[in-house]
Amino acid sequence: MVVRYRRELFRVAEVDDSKNPTSGVAERYAQALFSLAQEQKVTDAVTEALGNFAEMIEQSADLKRLVLSPVFSAEEQLKAISAILDKYGFGGITANFVKLVAAKRRLFVLPDMIRAFVALNDKAKGVARADVTVAAALSPGHSATLEQALREVSGGKAVKVNVDVDPSIIGGIVVKIGSRMVDASLKTKLNSLRTRMKEVG
Structure with a gap:
């Protein structure tokens, strides 16, 4: 079975994407x-x-340039990536996968591949991810309220929340679940949370 999937990785790597290098x-x-x-x-x-x-x-910045820049040859990318993986203790199928991607000149798509893999794992585990931007760091109580609201909106799924602080939104909350922004039902809950945050402040 393992051999079959390894062959599948190489079969996928051979697909001709010359017309649209990143599509699919x-x-x-x-x-x-x-x-x-x-x-x-x-x-x-x-x-x-x-x-x-x-x-x-x-x-x-150097690693990002190595991954995204087209000026490096496949050999240069593979050699550098292999050294980085070894240095920081990456091994097993993760390291082999990244090396394969480098060898096939697909390293510039790696960040998208990682996001796609995480999405597959989340789906298999019944987990939703939410990106939340707030004007100031949330207290434990506010975090719990937000997580509960997100759980309800996502149909009871477990929700992993990634919180970024951006003072420019001035007291607001911006929430994105998966590929969609918050809907009206969640906005009502968030408005209540905003009010609570202002009262505490």
Whole structure:
């Protein structure tokens, strides 16, 4: 089974995307990796490792340039990426996957592949993700209220909340669940939370 999925990864890598280099690539690679991770029962471990690598890309201008810039050859990218993976202890199918992506000149799509993989894992676990932007850091009480509101709107699913603080929104709350912005039912709950936050402030 493992061999079959490894072959599937290489089959996906050979798909001709010359007309539209990014269309569907992330989803195909992510699905192939997810199938392999499921077979080896390591989906959560791979999700965590990919998340850590994505964070490294965001925090390092040099690594981001290596991943996104077209000026590097496949050989240069593979050599550099392999060294980084080894240095920071990435191994197993996560490291092999990233190396394969580099070897196939698809490294610039890696951030999208990671997001697609995380989405697949969330769906399999019945988890929704919400990106929340607030003007000031939330207190534990406000966080609990927000999570409950998001859980209700997502149909009772467990919700993983990522909170960013942006003072420019001046006391507001911006919420995105998956690919959609908040709907009217959630806005009512958020307005109540805004009022509470102002009263505390």
